[in-house]
Amino acid sequence: IAGITQAPTSQILAAGRRMTLRCTQDMRHNAMYWYRQDLGLGLRLIHYSNTAGTTGKGEVPDGYSVSRANTDDFPLTLASAVPSQTSVYFCASSGTAETEAFFGQGTRLTVV
Amino acid sequence: GENVEQHPSTLSVQEGDSAVIKCTYSDSASNYFPWYKQELGKRPQLIIDIRSNVGEKKDQRIAVTLNKTAKHFSLHITETQPEDSAVYFCAAKGNSGAGSYQLTFGKGTKLSVIP
Numbered sequence: 001i002a003g004i005t006q007a008p009t010s011q012i013l014a015a016g017r018r019m020t021l022r023c024t025q026d027m028r029h030n031a032m033y034w035y036r037q038d039l040g041l042g043l044r045l046i047h048y049s050n051t052a053g054t055t056g057k058g059e060v061p062d063g064y065s066v067s068r069a070n071t072d073d074f075p076l077t078l079a080s081a082v083p084s085q086t087s088v089y090f091c092a093s094s095g096t097a098e099t100e101a102f103f104g105q106g107t108r109l110t111v112v
Numbered sequence: 113g114e115n116v117e118q119h120p121s122t123l124s125v126q127e128g129d130s131a132v133i134k135c136t137y138s139d140s141a142s143n144y145f146p147w148y149k150q151e152l153g154k155r156p157q158l159i160i161d162i163r164s165n166v167g168e169k170k171d172q173r174i175a176v177t178l179n180k181t182a183k184h185f186s187l188h189i190t191e192t193q194p195e196d197s198a199v200y201f202c203a204a205k206g207n208s209g210a211g212s213y214q215l216t217f218g219k220g221t222k223l224s225v226i227p
Contacts, residue, residue: 031213042118042201042219043156050213058214059113090155094213097205098144098163101215103155 003027006091006104013081013111021076021107023091031094032074033058033101034066036087043090049074081111114139116204118218125192126226133221135202136184144205145178145185150220151198159200160187192225199223 004025013019023032030051035043045058049068063085065077074093078085088108094101115138125131137145143164148156162169162176162185169176173192178185189196202218 033213033215035217040121040219043217045214045216048214056214059216092215094215097213100146100158100161101203103157105155 004091004093004102004104006089006107008107009105010108011110013078013109015082015111016080019078019081019109021078021089021091021109023074023076023104024072025074025093025102026072027093027095027102028071029093029095029102030071031096031101032068033092033094034064034074034076035090035092036060036085037090037106038087046076046089081109083111085109086111114142114204114206114214114216116202116216116218118202118221120221121219122222122224124224124226127192127194129192131187131189131192131196131223131225133187133200133202133223134184135186135204135218136182137204137216138183139204139206140180140183142204142206145176146203146205146215147174147176147187148201148203148217149198150201156201189223192223194225194227197223197225 007022033048034046047066091104092101118135146161150156175188205215
């Protein structure tokens with residue numbers, strides 16, 4: 001692994017199903033983020049984590065949960081998917097408060 | 113929390129002309145302001161950033177200016193080329209307690225450079 005990796009790259013999911021989007025980084029970054037990207041709305045922060053063991057809510061946290069058991073992994077879970085969660089999801093990480101955030105390749109999720 | 117406003121939402125320029133994108137932010141504690149470029153179907157990638165102790169930064173054809181008093185910052189692209197066509201996002205990161213690592217983005221500007 002080099003950088004930050006998301007899985008899966010795309011998924012079609014039935015409404016009401018549970019889904020976990022995976023995110024792994026090997027840069028030993030403290031901070032990690034989950035964003036959703038919808039046309040015309042930019043990148044909206046769902047949840048973030050300043051360091052392993054801590055998480056916080058972003059702008060649009062409802063319907064999503066995260067965990068940060070270790071430095072490398074930051075999974076995002078949709079407990080019961082709804083069509084409005086159809087979006088492209090990006091995971092990102094950064095080292096400190098004033099350094100670049102690196103993005104994963106994105107996960108395109110369609111809830112039907 | 114932080115709120116970042118970005119204008120314009122779309123921008124068309126002739127090749128060789130300059131392009132300017134402007135952003136404002138609300139949290140006076142924010143001290144890091146990156147700009148990202150996103151090409152169609154790809155992930156956002158950093159093109160330039162500026163920290164609060166600097167008023168201007170330049171990297172070849174790209175420059176960013178920051179006015180902390182007015183809480184706004186701008187991206188300037190000179191001598192635009194067709195490959196500059198993309199969506200550009202500004203962002204602000206705070207340094208205030210529990211929200212210190214929140215990175216908030218503007219809604220993006222779709223830049224089209226017309227050959």
